[in-house]
Amino acid sequence: MGSTEEINKMRSAKKKLEMSDDPKSEVNNKSEETSPDPLEHGIDDDLKPLPEGELKGSSSDDADSDTEGAAKPNDNSSPKGIDVQGARSRNDSDSSTESSKSPSSDRLKRQRTVSGSSPVQNFIFPGVAASPPKFMSLEEVMKAAKGVSNMVLAHEIAVDKNFKLEKFEPPDNSVEKQVRDVMHRAFWDQLEEQLSQDPPCYDQAFVLLQEVRDNLIDITLPHHTKLRQEISDNLDVDLIKQQAEHGVLNFNQYSQYVLSIMSRLCAPVRDETIRNLMRETEVVDVFRGVMETLDLMRLDMANFTIQQIRPHIIAQSVTYEKKKFAEFLKTQNDGLELTRDWLVSHVKPDDVSASDDLSMRNIVSLVINRAYLELLSWPDERLLPETVVLDGSRLLELRDRLSQVCILGAILLVTFSSVGPIITQPDAFKLKLKRNLCIILDPALSEKDTMDVMDNIAEQVVKEVDDHLQEHDKPLLPVSAKNALKSQVLEVKNSTHRIRALISKRAMEFISVIMNSTTARPVQMPPGLSTLQEELAHICGTLIRLVTHNRSVFGEYYADIITNHIKAAKELAQDTEKDKSEGVSESV
Structure with a gap:
């Protein structure tokens, strides 16, 4: 079971996007329209950014939606002098010729581990006062801290053209991962046990269907009014409960309906996964795959939205960072x-x-x-x-x-x-x-x-x-x-x-x-x-x-x-010179 937290801040940005009538094409065709500042509300904690500097160029999965990182050939016959402007422009190339990998230019896109956390998760200015001035309220301090986090996110998007969110995976053998795996396994085991009873118990299934319905609605675009209404009508939990009470509930039919909606909304990179799920016969395995794929589709939508608002963020990032840093300095005795x-x-x-x-x-x-x-x-x-x-x-x-x-x-x-x-x-x-x-x-x-x-x-x-x-x-x-x-x-x-x-x-x-x-x-x-x-x-x-x-x-x-x-320093030098002059006069 994947995370169920909504990407509220991304939805505000999505409302500004104008897309075509086909839901699937909307996720992949990039609009030139930008939206107002989407960063004032932060990001979900479970959507972690890729570590700064890591290689985030297009993979085979991203080839359909991210062409900005295409390689640009270099001219090996260039003279031994470097144009200053050329040095700037060459930096935008994600790859270089084979002879220019010393060390590889891709090195700059990989994580150099200085600390164990992303700057978006933990951002602390070093060397500043440990506590704010006494006249600052806790609410003001927390607001400034949130502004710093948003400033970090805006900065990352502005300076890293390959910035994207990815699903957070706790380290192997960590307590967090073990607890998560145990909870997920317990959920699916309980669902399987309830469905295998005679007659079947659908208590856990109702919770799952409601979560699936909410996630499907979440990844639709604002003008998908009819589609959202269709999803709400077909996955009406009260109606499904009535079907279960009368013994006419076909849980497998709902799984196929969910997959059909996902196939309309997903990016092409998810098509193969959904086709495989459609061929799956075990209903529990189907819904486990549905939840995992929905998490990925939410990330696809979030990253698509980031790419759409990135021109706006770049244009406003300097002003935005100035504002947030000034707010942060107000909470510090000496933040510089x-x-x-x-x-x-x-x-x-x-x-x-x-x-x-x-x-x-x-x-x-x-x-x-x-x-x-x-x-x-x-x-x-x-x-x-x-x-x-x-x-x-x-x-x-x-x-x-x-x-x-x-x-x-x-x-x-x-x-x-x-x-x-x-x-x-x-x-x-x-x-x-x-x-x-x-x-x-x-x-x-x-x-x-x-x-x-x-x-x-x-x-x-x-x-x-x-x-x-x-x-x-x-x-x-x-x-x-x-x-x-x-x-x-x-x-x-x-x-x-x-x-x-x-x-x-x-x-x-x-x-x-x-x-x-x-x-x-x-x-x-x-x-x-x-x-x-x-x-x-x-x-x-x-x-x-x-x-x-x-x-x-x-x-x-x-x-x-x-x-x-x-x-x-000038004033000190003048005072020193004046003192020397007065000392000479007194001695005379």
């Missing part, structure tokens, strides 16, 4: 403590010399960009600033990807510094080596995982060199040379390794140039990173997209914090 420390730490002594508004705006922008760059080397044990915590897992995923790209670039340089003279067709060898190393690196989701596979990386480098030499009829490397090459590759594990540190510095400088660029002029790739052009472009594009949205929402707070800090 970590953000203030984060930004102020990037104000340099020279920045205090800003003399006019224009120079102040430029300095504020530079400080913010320097702060964002720090997120690409943020330590796990340190709490993220309150204003970037919504994208925390995405930013940490970018950090780990960038680290892997730098390690990979260092390995390529170390390899060619050792065996470069004996390599024929070096460009092709680099691409092949990079592609095969990425197969090993791809499952590594953290720095520790990457270090754990470095031995395999070293072995693969030696194998690729041997394969290349054998392919071109050249003598293989001697054992001593192989061991030396392995040793050099393993030295890259050290974060202070000279070549790795140099690659990391160049990569950060490249990203900084792109972030501070105000034109679409192509940016020259740093030396040693040309082979990793696609990877860096993808990182830059993703980071710029997140930064742009974040600055749109929290830019005013950032500007106030930096401006006030610089003004306070």
